[in-house]
Structures are given as structure tokens and as C-alpha cells.
Amino acid sequence: MTQELAERTDPILPEDPELEEVPSEREKIFVASPRQLMWWRFRRHKMALLSSVVLILLYLAALTWEFLAPYDPLRHDVQSAYAPPQRLQFFDEDGLHFPPFVYGLKSGRDPETFRKIFEVDESVKHPIKFMVHGDAYKFWGLMETDLHLFGLESNESTVFLLGADRLGRDVLSRLLAATRISVSIGLVGVILSFVLGVLIGGISGYYGGTADILIQRIIEFIRAMPSIPLWLALSAAIPKDWPVTRVYFAITIILSLIGWTGLARVVRGRFLSLREEDFVQAARFAGASEGRIIVRHMTPSFLSHIIASLTLAVPAMILSETSLSFLGLGMRPPALSWGVLLREAQNLQAVVLAPWLLTPGLLVVIAVLAFNFVGDGLRDAADPYAR
Numbered sequence: 001m002t003q004e005l006a007e008r009t010d011p012i013l014p015e016d017p018e019l020e021e022v023p024s025e026r027e028k029i030f031v032a033s034p035r036q037l038m039w040w041r042f043r044r045h046k047m048a049l050l051s052s053v054v055l056i057l058l059y060l061a062a063l064t065w066e067f068l069a070p071y072d073p074l075r076h077d078v079q080s081a082y083a084p085p086q087r088l089q090f091f092d093e094d095g096l097h098f099p100p101f102v103y104g105l106k107s108g109r110d111p112e113t114f115r116k117i118f119e120v121d122e123s124v125k126h127p128i129k130f131m132v133h134g135d136a137y138k139f140w141g142l143m144e145t146d147l148h149l150f151g152l153e154s155n156e157s158t159v160f161l162l163g164a165d166r167l168g169r170d171v172l173s174r175l176l177a178a179t180r181i182s183v184s185i186g187l188v189g190v191i192l193s194f195v196l197g198v199l200i201g202g203i204s205g206y207y208g209g210t211a212d213i214l215i216q217r218i219i220e221f222i223r224a225m226p227s228i229p230l231w232l233a234l235s236a237a238i239p240k241d242w243p244v245t246r247v248y249f250a251i252t253i254i255l256s257l258i259g260w261t262g263l264a265r266v267v268r269g270r271f272l273s274l275r276e277e278d279f280v281q282a283a284r285f286a287g288a289s290e291g292r293i294i295v296r297h298m299t300p301s302f303l304s305h306i307i308a309s310l311t312l313a314v315p316a317m318i319l320s321e322t323s324l325s326f327l328g329l330g331m332r333p334p335a336l337s338w339g340v341l342l343r344e345a346q347n348l349q350a351v352v353l354a355p356w357l358l359t360p361g362l363l364v365v366i367a368v369l370a371f372n373f374v375g376d377g378l379r380d381a382a383d384p385y386a387r
Contacts, residue, residue, distance in 0.1 A: 038304065041381040048377025051370035058367060062180040069173035070151040070159065072135040073336060079107065080168035082354045083160050084118055088128070101127045102159050115353075129153050163356035165344055171356060178336040178360065183367065185252055185337075186317035190310050192256035197263030198306070202294050204264065205271025212268070219261045230258065231320075235329035244335040251330050255320050263309060270302050304382035312375035315368040322364055338364050 043049055061068060086102040104124030110117050128150055136146040152159055162172040204215040234254045238247060274280060275298070283293050299306075318338075324330030325339025326346075333340060338360040344350060345357040 038381040042377050045373075045377035045380060047373045051373035051377075054366065054370045055374065058179065058183060058370070061176060062183050065176035065180055066137045066139050067147065068149050069170075069176045070134065070148055070161075071170045071173045072137065073169065073174040073177040074334065075135060075169065075173075077158065077164075077168035080105075080158060080160070080164050081166055082116070082350075083164040083168065084354075085163040085356055086160055088161070089125075092125075099127050099129060101125045102161075104157070126152055126157055126159055128159065162359055163354060165354070165357060166350065171341075171359060174336055174341060175359060175363065178338050178341050179363070181248065181331065181335065181337040182318055182321060182339070182364075185248065185255070185321045186314040188252045189255040189259060189317040189321075190314050192252065193260040193263060193313065194306070194310055196256065196260035198267050198299060200260070201264030201267030202271055202299070205268035206275055206290070206294060206298070208272075215264070216268075219264060222258065222261050227258070227320075231324055231329055235324060244331075247331060247335065251321060251324065255317050258320075259313060259317065263306070263313070266305070266309060267299075270305075271298060274298050274301060304378070308375055308378040308382050311371060311378050315371040318364065318367060318371075 083105060086105065088100045088102060089097065090100050091097060092101075102125075104121040104126060105118045106121045107116060107118050109115070129152065130150050132148055132151040132153060133146045134148045134151050134155065136144065138144050158170065160170055160172070162170075162175065165171060165174070200215055204212045231254070234257075235251075238250050242250070271294075280293060280297060283297050288297070321330055321337060322339035322342065325332075325337050326342050328343070331337045331340050341360040342358075345361070350357060
């Protein structure tokens with residue numbers, strides 16, 4: 001029996017490549033940094049990854065809308081008022097057609113209601129060209145050019161991929177222009193709320209005492225006020241003759257003054273639990289100033305939770321701006337935002353005649369859902385050691 005075992009050449013346990021890979025994967029987890037663990041946990045959230053791609057595309061469109069928009073958003077043609085969306089055609093009677101094209105539109109009158117109607121004219125084809133020259137613009141207000149991603153070669157005709165509004169303005173171009181203000185006002189407002197929330201909440205939780213009582217009473221007073229009357233009062237203080245940029249920053253500050261209270265409560269609670277921890281006491285004994293302890297030691301210890309909270313706060317900012325502009329209290333024409341565009345859909349008759357005017361509302365829903373999914377993914381990844 002001993003000789004048989006000595007002559008045996010096969011290993012007692014068979015070689016399994018999958019079993020060999022298991023220890024290496026475990027070793028990666030054991031030696032991984034918290035940032036790597038957060039990324040591995042975040043990428044398991046498929047909807048969060050997909051929403052991240054959507055948000056990246058949305059912000060790229062906001063950054064480059066002048067180049068992406070086929071026309072000037074203020075360009076109008078009354079003869080094309082409420083023109084319906086023209087569908088892209090990839091096939092014709094000869095088969096696949098490149099570049100894609102749209103059929104022309106011919107207008108007429110309904111003999112019973114005398115309402116203007118549009119019909120597709122298949123005898124006229126407008127090929128869509130890429131990298132064409134059209135309406136002049138200043139990219140980011142710096143470089144003047146007239147190059148657009150797509151459009152028609154001739155300026156005599158217009159293509160409306162998402163239809164036209166009551167003045168014959170291209171809805172797609174206006175939607176792209178409005179995206180910059182709507183998505184950026186959320187980020188700017190959240191940054192200001194972050195500064196106010198961490199600063200005021202940190203003072204309240206770190207020092208306690210009279211400062212904590214006073215700050216908490218102010219927070220309770222702000223949170224107890226109804227949002228709509230507060231918006232009405234603050235928006236009424238904005239002069240009607242202010243330029244667009246000044247109104248933009250005023251609305252951002254208004255939203256920030258209301259939105260910092262929730263984050264301040266979270267920061268206060270964390271500071272109350274951290275101020276007696278050993279690493280905070282060690283920093284004090286080492287001679288670190290109170291500002292350094294707050295900024296360099298206490299705040300980074302729960303920064304991941306703050307990031308998740310801020311991500312979930314961005315859609316609230318976007319909805320607030322959209323609501324203010326829709327009610328006529330926020331951005332006003334000629335400024336463009338999703339709320340300003342949705343004001344075109346306030347009239348029920350306009351919605352019945354031109355349902356494509358509700359397209360900004362669809363973008364609002366997509367942006368809010370994307371931010372919420374990303375926030376959920378970040379909130380799960382904020383504690384990578386939890387099961």
C-alpha cells in the first residue's frame with residue numbers, strides 16, 4: 001500500500017483553475033483600499049452605472065449645446081408655428097439611404113375648424129448633413145463660429161426633429177439651450193448648500209451649547225415655513241429689470257438658502273458623535289487648531305455620506321428651479337430653462353395641438369430619476385464593509 005502511494009503521480013486534489021483564482025480574488029479584497037471597495041460596490045448597482053452614463057451625456061450636451069443645436073433657439077418663423085416633429089427616414093424606395101433624410105411639410109387649413117394643419121410631402125426630401133454651417137453663435141461666449149453638428153445645407157428650409165412652438169422656433173434647439181441652465185443651477189446650488197451645511201452644521205455640532213441651540217432654532221424656523229410662500233417672498237424681491245445672469249445667480253442663492261438645512265442636521269449629528277473620538281482628542285493634544293480638526297479630520301471621516309446626500313439633493317434643486325420658472329417666479333424669457341419651456345404647455349389647448357411641448361417635462365423626469373439612482377448607488381457604496 002505504501003509503495004502504491006509512492007508510485008502515484010496524480011495529486012490527491014485535482015487541479016481546478018477556478019479554485020486557484022478564489023484566493024487571489026479574496027486577497028484583492030483584503031488589501032483593497034476603501035476607495036476601491038466603494039467602486040466595486042458601486043459598479044454592482046447596474047441602474048446607478050446606467051444613470052451615470054445618462055448624466056454624463058446630459059452634462060456634455062449642456063456644455064456643447066451651441067454646437068449640437070441645429071438652429072439659434074431664438075430663430076422663429078410664424079409660418080411654421082406648431083409644426084409637428086419630422087421623423088428621420090433611413091429607407092426610401094431604393095432601399096437604405098445615407099445620409100438620413102426627412103420629408104418636407106406642407107401647410108393648409110382645416111375646412112371645418114380653419115385650424116392650420118401640416119401634412120407630410122413625400123415628394124420633397126431634405127437630407128440631413130453633418131458638420132454644416134448655419135446660424136452664427138459664440139461658443140461659451142468666446143469663439144465665434146457657425147459650425148453645427150447637423151442640419152440642412154440650405155437655410156431656406158428648416159427641419160424640426162422635435163417640432164416647433166407657437167412662434168415657429170425649433171423645440172430641439174431650445175431644449176438643448178435650456179439644459180445648460182437647468183442642470184447647472186442644481187450643481188451650483190448644491191455646492192453653496194454644501195458649504196453652508198458643513199460650516200453651520202459643523203459649528204453647531206462641534207461647539208454645542210448656546211451656538212447649537214441658536215442654530216437649531218433657525219433651522220427649525222426655516223424648515224417650518226411652507227416652500228411656496230417662501231419662494232414667492234424671495235422671488236418678489238428680485239427686480240424685474242435684472243439681466244439674465246443676475247437672475248440666474250439670484251435664483252441659485254435662493255435655492256441654496258432653503259436647501260442647506262437638511263445637510264446641516266446630518267453634519268451636526270455626525271460631529272456630535274465624533275468630537276469625543278480618540279483621533280479627535282489626539283489631534284487636540286498634538287496642537288491642531290479647531291479649524292484644522294473640523295476640515296482635515298472630522299469632515300473627511302464621513303465625506304462619502306455627504307457626497308451621497310448631495311447627489312440626492314441635486315434633483316430637488318432642479319425640480320425647485322423648474323417649479324419656480326413654470327410659475328413665473330424664476331427664470332424669465334429670453335432666458336431658457338426647462339421650467340421656462342414648460343410654461344408654453346400651461347395652455348391646455350396648446351398641449352392638445354402640440355403635445356411635443358411637454359418634452360422638457362420628460363427630460364426633467366429622466367434627470368431626476370438618474371440622480372436618484374446614482375444617489376442610491378453612492379449611498380450603498382458609502383459603507384463598503386456592510387453586507
